[in-house]
Amino acid sequence: MVLVCLILVSSSRASNPTVGHAAKDWQLHWEPARVVNGSPILFKVVPPVRLESLAGTWLDHEVFFSFDPHGKLWFGIAGVSLETPAGKFALTLRGKTTAGQEVSFVERLTVAKGRYRQIVLQVPRQFTEPTPEQREQIQQDQALKREAFSRIDPNREWSGGFLPPVRASITDVFGTARVFNGATQSLHMGLDYGVPSDTPVVALNSGTVLLARPLFFEGNCVVLNHGQGLLTLYMHLSKMEVQEGDHVLRGQEIALSGGTGRATGPHLHVAVRWQGIYLNPATLLSLEFP
Ligand SMILES: [Zn+2]
Known part of the structure; x- marks a missing residue:
């Protein structure tokens, strides 16, 4: 029976x-x-x-x-x-x-269909036109990211579950649409943690440092390559404590948080990319890996 x-x-x-x-x-x-x-x-x-x-x-x-x-x-x-x-x-x-x-x-x-938040903007956002020099830097950043993100290494560097980068509350979730005049103006492609400047930030999982440099929008930005097309990105940092090419371990401190780049104030923005696609970091953190 x-x-x-x-x-x-x-x-x-x-x-x-x-x-x-x-x-x-x-x-x-x-x-x-x-x-x-x-x-x-x-x-x-x-x-x-x-x-x-x-x-x-x-x-x-x-x-x-x-x-x-x-x-x-x-x-x-x-x-x-x-x-x-x-x-x-x-x-x-x-x-x-x-x-x-x-x-x-x-x-x-x-x-x-995922249920994502919408923020309806009451007033137009203030867009400051980038100067020609800034536009040049933005274009260079885009070319750099395109090149860095295009390579897929079949080897897996991550193992076990993914850890939160800081112990703090989430101030904005993934997928939030900012809507103005009925049209979506931008989508939030990461997770924001409300942390003051100089809070230690740890690697979600083991990997190799793909980028560790200042970028126009992202500010001081660390990108970890975990292999098999999986990347994690850490933005607006006050200090980067790793260099491109370094191997880092799951939970290892890699940077201090800040408000560099186009940020309204100090916070940590974390993003997850898989083979060119931005994914919800909160879901990744909840998965039970062998
Ligand atoms: Zn953010």
Whole structure:
């Protein structure tokens, strides 16, 4: 009787009306359970046979998988851009067995529409026109970021869960739209922590310092490359304590917070990028990694 119940539980978990015959052989789990536009996604896969390698495709991006020997499962990180409409999208998995045989699996996941805040501006924001010199710097910054962000290293440097960069309250969440005259003027692509200047900032996870330099909008900015297309960005810093090329560990102090660049006051803005897409850092912090 107990056995029957166990089988029922495992088959109902794997069953899905949209998947094919092989569905009951593969176990796919993902976090968060409700995926919205702007979400990072942690995929966990138990294939029907022992694999030597596993790769995935999701929304035209490559998903890199690692094997966790303790949980005997494969895990990989992915995400959905804010611009992605609600709908069903396929995750395609391709594995290779130790004997060299290729196996594959497709699951269609629902992406729901995220509920993001809107701030309606009552008065026009004061835009100061950048000077020609500032415009030159903005263009140089953009070229630098384009170059730095375009490289994807398949090696994973992150491990375990992601840590908050500071212990402080969040003053603005990801995805907030600033609306003026009925039109969205800007989207907040990160998380703001209300911290005074010179508060120690730690790395969300292990990685290599991709950028550590002053930029026009971001101010003193540190970008960590965690591998597999995952980057974390720390902005408006008063002091950078790492250099480009340095390896940093999860939880290591990398900078002091500040109000440099285009900031209305001291705070820490943290952003998460996965393969060119900004993702909700708060969701990343909540994921349970093997
Ligand atoms: Zn911000």
